[in-house]
Amino acid sequence: xxxxxxxxxxxxxxxxxxxxxxxxxxxxxxxxxxxxxxxxxxxxxxxxxxxxxxxxxxxxxxxxxxxxxxxxxxxxxxxxxxxxxxxxxxxxxxxxxxxxxxxxxxxxxxxxxxxxxxxxxxxxxxxxxxxxxxxxxxxxxxxxxxxxxxxxxxxxxxxxxxxxxxxxxxxxxxxxxxxxxxxxxxxxxxxxxxxxxxxxxxxxxxxxxxxxxxxxxxxxxxxxxxxxxxxxxxxxxxxxxxxxxxxxxxxxxxxxxxxxxxxxxxxxxxxxxxxxxxxxxxxxxxxxxxxxxxxxxxxxxxxxxxxxxxxxxxxxxxxxxxxxxxxxxxxxxxxxxxxxxxxxxxxxxxxxxxxxxxxxxxxxxxxxxxxxxxxxxxxxxxxxxxxxxxxxxxxxxxxxxxxxxxxxxxxxxxxxxxxxxxxxxxxxxxxxxxxxxxxxxxxxxxxxxxxxxxxxxxxxxxxxxxxxxxxxxxxxxxxxxxxxxxxxxxxxxxxxxxxxxxxxxxxxxxxxxxxxxxxxxxxxxxxxxxxxxxxxxxxxxxxxxxxxxxxxxxxxxxxxxxxxxxxxxxxxxxxxxxx
Numbered sequence: 001x002x003x004x005x006x007x008x009x010x011x012x013x014x015x016x017x018x019x020x021x022x023x024x025x026x027x028x029x030x031x032x033x034x035x036x037x038x039x040x041x042x043x044x045x046x047x048x049x050x051x052x053x054x055x056x057x058x059x060x061x062x063x064x065x066x067x068x069x070x071x072x073x074x075x076x077x078x079x080x081x082x083x084x085x086x087x088x089x090x091x092x093x094x095x096x097x098x099x100x101x102x103x104x105x106x107x108x109x110x111x112x113x114x115x116x117x118x119x120x121x122x123x124x125x126x127x128x129x130x131x132x133x134x135x136x137x138x139x140x141x142x143x144x145x146x147x148x149x150x151x152x153x154x155x156x157x158x159x160x161x162x163x164x165x166x167x168x169x170x171x172x173x174x175x176x177x178x179x180x181x182x183x184x185x186x187x188x189x190x191x192x193x194x195x196x197x198x199x200x201x202x203x204x205x206x207x208x209x210x211x212x213x214x215x216x217x218x219x220x221x222x223x224x225x226x227x228x229x230x231x232x233x234x235x236x237x238x239x240x241x242x243x244x245x246x247x248x249x250x251x252x253x254x255x256x257x258x259x260x261x262x263x264x265x266x267x268x269x270x271x272x273x274x275x276x277x278x279x280x281x282x283x284x285x286x287x288x289x290x291x292x293x294x295x296x297x298x299x300x301x302x303x304x305x306x307x308x309x310x311x312x313x314x315x316x317x318x319x320x321x322x323x324x325x326x327x328x329x330x331x332x333x334x335x336x337x338x339x340x341x342x343x344x345x346x347x348x349x350x351x352x353x354x355x356x357x358x359x360x361x362x363x364x365x366x367x368x369x370x371x372x373x374x375x376x377x378x379x380x381x382x383x384x385x386x387x388x389x390x391x392x393x394x395x396x397x398x399x400x401x402x403x404x405x406x407x408x409x410x411x412x413x414x415x416x417x418x419x420x421x422x423x424x425x426x427x428x429x430x431x432x433x434x435x436x437x438x439x440x441x442x443x444x445x446x447x448x449x450x451x452x453x454x455x456x457x458x459x460x461x462x463x464x465x466x467x468x469x470x471x472x473x474x475x476x477x478x479x480x481x482x483x484x485x486x487x488x489x490x491x492x493x494x495x496x497x498x499x500x501x502x503x504x505x506x507x508x509x510x511x512x513x514x515x516x517x518x519x520x521x522x523x524x525x526x527x528x529x530x531x532x533x534x535x536x537x538x539x540x541x542x543x544x545x546x547x548x549x550x551x552x553x554x555x556x557x558x559x560x561x562x563x564x565x566x567x568x569x570x571x572x573x574x575x576x577x578x579x
Contacts, residue, residue: 001232001233001234001235002232002233002235003230003231003232003233004230004231004233005228005229005230005231006052006228006229006231007225007226007227007228007229008043008091008095008224008225008226008227008228008229009225009226011052011088011091011229011231012088012091012092012095012096012225014079015066015068015070015081015088015089015092016068016070016071016092016096017070017071017073018066018070018071018072018073018078019073019078019079020054020078020079020080020081020088021063021066021070021073021078021079021080021081022063022064022065022066022080022081022085023055023061023062023063023064023080023081023082023243023247023268024061024062024063024064024268024272024274024275025244025247025264025265025268025269026064026081026082026085027085027261027264027294028064028067028102028294029066029067029085029086029089029100029102030086030102031086031089031090033109033110033111033172033173034172035086035090036090036093036094036109036111036172037111037170037171037172038170039087039090039091040094040111040170040186040224041122041169041170043224043227044169044170044220044221044224045121045122046227049087049229050083050084050087050229051083051084051229051230051231051232052081052083052084052087052088052229052230052231052232053081053082053083053084053231053232053234053246053250054079054080054081054082054084054231054232054233054234055079055080055082055233055234055238055243056078056079056080056233056234056236057078057079057080057236057238057243058236059239059240061080061240062268062272062273062275063080064275066085066089067089067093067100067101067102068089068092068093068098068100068101069098069101079233080243082234082243082246082247082250083247083250083251084229090109093108093109094109094110094111094186094187095186095187095190095224095225096187096190096191097185097187097188097190097191104283104286108187110172110173110185110186110187111170111171111172111173111185111186112170112171112172112173112174112177112178112183112184112185112186113169113170113183113184113185113186113189113217113221114165114166114168114169114170114171114182114183115182115183115184115201115210115213115214115217115218116166116182117166117167117168117169117217118167122168122169162176162177162180165177166182170186171183173185181200181201181202182201184197184200184201186221189218189221189222190222190225194214194215194218197214197218198211198214198215201214234246240269241269241270244265244266244268244269247265248262248265248266251265258295259310259311260294260295260296260298260299260311261294261295262311263298263302263311263314263315264278264294264295264298266314266315267298267301267314267315267319267322270319271319271322271323275294277326278294278297278298281297281330281333282294282297285333285337288337288341289347289348289469289470290337290348290349291348291349292333292349292355292358293355295355296355296358296359297329297333298311299311299356299359300329300332300333300359300362300363301322301325301326301329302314302325303329303359303362303363303406304325304326304328304329304332304363304366305317305321305322305324305325307406307410308403308406308407309356309359309399309402309403309406310399310403328366329362329366331366331370332361332362332363332365332366332370333358333362335361335362335365335366335370336358336361336362336365337358339361339365339377339380339381340358340361340384343377343381343576344381344384344385344451344576345451345454345455346451347468347469347470348469348470350447350469351388351447351450351451351469352388352447353387353388353389353391353392353393353394353444353447354388354391354392354393354394354398356393356398356402357384357387357388357392357393359402360402360405360406360409360418361380361384363406363409363410364380364409364415364418367409367410372415375579376414376415376416378576378577378578378579379415379416379418379419379577380415380418381576381577382419382429382573382576382577383415383418383419383422385448385451385573385576385577386419386422386426386429386573387418387422388444388447388448389431389435389444389445389447389448389569390422390425390426390435390444390445391443391444392422392425394444401421401425404421405418405421408421430570430573431445431448431566431569431570431573432566433562433563433566435566436449436501436502436503436562436565436566437501437562438497438498438501439497439501439502440497440500440501440502441480441500441502441505443502445502445569446480446502446505448569449502449505449565449569450467450507451572452565452568452569452571452572453467453507453539453540453541453568454466454467454468454507455572455575455576456539456568456572457539458507458539458540459536459539460478460508460509460512461506461508461512461516461528461532461536461537462508462509462511462512462515462528462531462532463509463511463512464532464536465509467507471509478507478508478509478510479507479508479509479510479513480505480506480507481505481506481507481508481512481513481516482499482500482504482505483504483505483506483521483542483557484499484504484520484521484551484554484557485517485518485519485520486499486500486518487518488518488520488551489551489554492551492554494554498554498555498558501558501562502562502565503557503558503561503562503565504558504561506540506542507540520549520551521549522546522549522550522551525537525542525546525549526546529544541561541564541565541568542561543557543560543561543564545560548560
């Protein structure tokens with residue numbers, strides 16, 4: 001194996017010219033903007049940031065598109081990027097000001113540089129840098145992060161938050177910070193000279209004491225392009241399956257890739273059109289508002305091929321069997337999506353506590369050849385609501401739990417048999433006050449609250465539109481709103497678990513949320529009731545007793561609404577699933 005040092009500028013150029021291409025075994029670009037921020041900080045300080053692994057080959061290898069626009073490369077011989085995709089894609093975007101495109105959505109990764117950053121080591125603890133992200137959901141950071149500079153929602157004053165961010169060297173772009181003279185886009189630094197940047201920073205002549213400091217820092221940042229990565233190049237005479245095995249081993253270290261990504265890599269080396277087929281089905285689901293990541297699709301193939309969800313034997317299963325299972329998986333997933341939408345009111349995957357839920361439904365329906373009786377559909381629906389709301393697969397050993405449920409399906413116990421493990425796991429099949437007391441929007445019970453309120457006709461408090469996650473326009477996107485404002489509860493020394501309890505949330509449009517801002521409920525709820533009628537409040541189980549809208553009675557408000565929410569959730573469950 002050869003080893004050489006190549007500067008970032010040359011690697012970016014190779015990447016843009018597609019001299020450095022992505023093999024089909026690679027996953028898509030998944031980095032969050034905060035990781036790009038941390039990478040830039042490391043490079044700016046000269047810290048190590050890993051190495052690059054590539055393979056130079058003359059083989060006709062299936063490729064996947066980069067998230068960055070690349071020039072056509074007619075040369076047959078090319079270098080394939082095996083480790084380093086996330087870093088090179090990020091650097092190409094942020095240094096060149098180019099957008100990245102993921103599943104049809106395009107956005108530039110914008111990072112701001114602080115000309116007035118403190119000297120010395122970083123003052124903020126940054127995330128540990130891996131080349132690939134790791135977690136249960138591939139899509140956790142599909143929408144690039146933004147720094148919280150609003151202050152109101154976080155309980156921190158805007159000025160105090162800006163003072164905190166001014167101690168950082170890099171932050172994710174925000175309009176509030178970009179308007180300040182000491183913050184400048186990284187892409188602008190690499191595309192323009194010092195004059196315009198220094199002018200915006202308020203420097204008018206060479207005698208300004210900041211001139212030398214800022215000029216030196218801009219030059220230091222631009223020298224990132226000269227940073228040399230250690231590049232390992234695999235031998236030409238290696239075959240694709242051997243290279244795939246190396247890819248799997250390299251990306252297994254430090255849990256860089258999930259088991260589903262490694263399984264996809266093993267399958268892709270023998271099934272050259274796999275990635276293209278997964279992407280086509282993923283696009284089909286996207287058109288219907290459901291995002292299913294490649295990991296969920298690959299796991300569905302494994303389930304239909306082996307009747308269990310782990311990937312230990314996936315590399316030895318004949319391709320024709322995997323392809324047959326993929327066809328069955330697609331039918332099962334289509335049924336599952338339609339079932340969730342029409343029977344459960346699930347409009348998109350954000351209401352699911354785990355993607356394993358949809359895999360189980362797909363397997364259960366395919367085991368019945370897609371033909372469920374009305375009783376079986378109600379049994380499956382009851383299982384889904386409870387498993388989703390209680391986080392059946394959101395805890396440790398989720399694969400083992402899914403395998404236990406699959407065993408019930410495939411060993412003939414039937415869909416009704418799925419309820420017994422839920423009763424054993426949680427002790428009951430109905431909801432109680434303890435399920436939401438002190439629980440926040442991170443709890444899977446939060447989506448159950450949304451579904452139950454939507455079912456009882458909850459509406460936006462100003463537009464009168466019913467609740468839906470697919471409304472058009474930012475003004476109408478449904479948001480969760482603190483009925484008692486977070487900032488004022490903090491000032492009243494309330495505990496976080498009280499402030500962010502599910503019973504303190506209503507579901508309203510973005511425009512309404514922004515208009516209410518952080519007003520006290522005693523100030524804004526009477527106006528809503530007068531203009532829209534009391535029904536818009538009772539539909540969301542807001543008690544009409546004005547004394548409960550007073551800050552001093554917040555605990556009593558929680559108690560009353562918490563009880564109403566639990567009663568409504570249990571009624572909702574029974575109305576949908578009664579035999």
